[in-house]
Amino acid sequence: MLRLVVRRLLQLIPTLFGLSVLLFLWIHRLPGGPASALLGERATEESRRQIESQLGLDQPVWVQYGRWIRRLAELDLGNSTQTGQPVWDEFTLRFPATIELGLTALLFAVVVGIPLGYFAARRRGTWLDVTAVSGSLIGICVPVFFLAVILRSVFAVNLGWLPSGGRITTGINATEVTGFRVLDGVLTGEFDASWDAIQHLILPGVALASIPLAVIVRITRASVLEVLSEDYVRTAESKGLRKSVIRARHVLRNALLPVVTTIGLLTGSLLSGAVLTESAFSFGGIGSFIRTAISGRDHPTLMGFILFIALVYVLINLLVDLTYSLIDPRVRVN
């Protein structure tokens, strides 16, 4: 087990290095640069040239890459060209929001998705099954921006039940401790702030959950259908085991294996999904920041963020493999 972990972590180094080279080349090949992005229609040719020379963007790409990798070795991701602040500081400031939103979406997708997928499989062909399958298709197809507009229109504008955007109501007394709003409210006894933060999480959480929920429903359904036709389920039934035991110990446990893998992979995609969802709801996490970094050609921020996502993906994959070996005794790690 330990050897596996060490080997996988070592594999991370060439993976991230290769990725960083490709990324650097790609980002620097994008048309336009920070100068035009910063000054918009005021960016004259002269001012643009000046900024590019001041930022070292007029030097060969390999020189720029060498400089970037040297700084990375010192764990310095450079400064955001949008805000003039260290990229690392911008990330740590905004990550709690993204993690809070991601966890909300994941919780929603798992809590609703697994039972829905399971019962859709158990009642194959019924209205529940058809609704779950077609609903999940809609969840995958509807763009998050459109979903955001619809959700806000119904629940914030027309019904007035939920806030339409942001993380917390302006003017509410909320002391920041960890940056996780819900947790901070509990820690400081400001339960109003906690509750307010939960309300602000519902709409973006549902929007961000739309794709993972759909995927989990479909994977769970397919997996349960497959397991239900397995010999060991029939054997368990013929042995006269109680249905609840069969469902819990034989069907659900085995059917959940591919779902666990999917959930792991979805965690990474939640990070990238947050880019659109946070922008749509002005949520102020890393996602909104990256969206402006893309249009602002904020190279250091983009490099740092994409490498971070890659790192998360690799680590989650590793975690999924380890979890797999724990819940499936057939998997032999060594």
Next chain:
Amino acid sequence: MRIARPRAAKMFAAAIAIGLVATGCASDRDDDDNGSGGDSDVFVFGAAGNPASLDPSLGSDGETFRVTRQAFETLLDHEPGGTELVGGLAEEWSSNDAGTEWTFSLREGVTFHDDAALTGDVVCQNFDRWYNWSGTYQNTTLSYYWQNIFGGFAENESEDAPEPNYVGCEAPDELTAVITVAEPSANYPGGFSLQPFSIHSPDSLAAYAEDDPSGGGEDITFPGYSQEGGTVAGTGPFQITEWNKGNGEVTLERFDDYWGETAGVDTLVFRTISEESARRQELQAGDIHGYDLVAPADVQTLADADFQVPVRGVFNIFYLGITQERQPALEELEVRQAIAHALDRQNIVDTQLPEGGVVATQFMPDTVAGYSQDVRTYDYDPDLAQQLLADAGHEDLTLDFCYPTEVTRPYMPAPADIYELLRADLEAVGITVQPKALTWNPDYTETTRDGGCDVYLLGWTGDFNDGYNFLGTWFDGYTKEWGFENEEIFDLMTEARTEPDVETREGLYATANEAIMEFLPGVPISSSPPSIAFSADVNPPTVSPLTQENFAEVSFK
């Protein structure tokens, strides 16, 4: 199977119950007077973007200035709702005949947020600070406006920096400041009204000096003090108390010792909501009290729902640019005239622009001094356009037409829709249009600036009321985006730029406008007011053609 049905039903019932509890408990949100957590004296405004810095000297964009303008004031200002220069921190101002010495008589009794008094010395300290900037501050990103209006620095550290035009500042007495420049410029006195040249308190300046940005020249590094409330102190009706970047909110509190009329609300919050539809829905939901850059399609909807949508004055130009170098046909005047006659610009104004928009006859709005009534005009006349193309032998003209996506500009609310109408106009007279859609930032601005399009859509919102701020932006010498040489126009602009006498300068602008519209380097399309909206329960500020609203005028009804 049957056993599980009630369980499934229970699970769904539980999920629905949780949702109902959450939303049910949330429904008491409706009881608030406004969207500010029940505090009826917090005014929340939805801004389209984050400020870059709380020190306006380091800013170059409207979202930064919208915030800092409430806390910092300049020597000169603009009349409320207009474009005429009026006194700001200076009650009176004058210059010598050569236009190189500017004398400002300061208001009495003006105090900064940290209790310091405004004096001539303090004004000079501010100007000397900018002039003596070094290191990272000389990066154009941080000192764009200083370099643009006053040139370079005491010690230029880069060959790219322009020669300084600022010479020095003296305070002959307590309430007078005299600023000397090397050459007269059309940028004075208008430049003294720009937010980057706001006056900061002496203690603030001392604190700034101790907080020099770290990092080399290869980083854009905004200093720490400019990123959090508390250090910066101006003389404005509000003081900046907090910038919560996580929430995208800047909070300002009323300054009770303000020299003028104190603000109508205790707390002013600018909250960043980058998506236009989100801003509209937050206003409709009562979570904010106002927002800027309203989509034209939403104006009537909001007005019908009793929201206030005051109309700003006009201070911008939207135009169809032509890059003559891109193909020989465009260097022929008849072809450019044909393009101008082909465009139904009134249709754009009627269908795509907010109320108050007008067809433009030249490259400045009629509110700018130097506007000429005698320019050559180009009415919508598709038959004449076809005739001109035939005479020039270019009936088969093909044009790369660039237009931006994912953007709303104050002068161009819906670029793709406008492009479609103009494309149809051009195709109606036999011109083949090849669309080139580019993301605004930075592909589009860069491609058009580099002369990468035959024709393109762009515009400009003025900084202050001087013709050079418009005409000089485009026609003071050769640029790739226009791709032409015309000594008559270039000479007129150079002459105007260095002419100290205002009336003479305005005459030169009028002559230049006439020459430009004869030569027709591009087609001015329209001038239109960018829309701004407020909830029904507030008294909105006087709206400004320069988008310089003073939020101290805001109060709740």
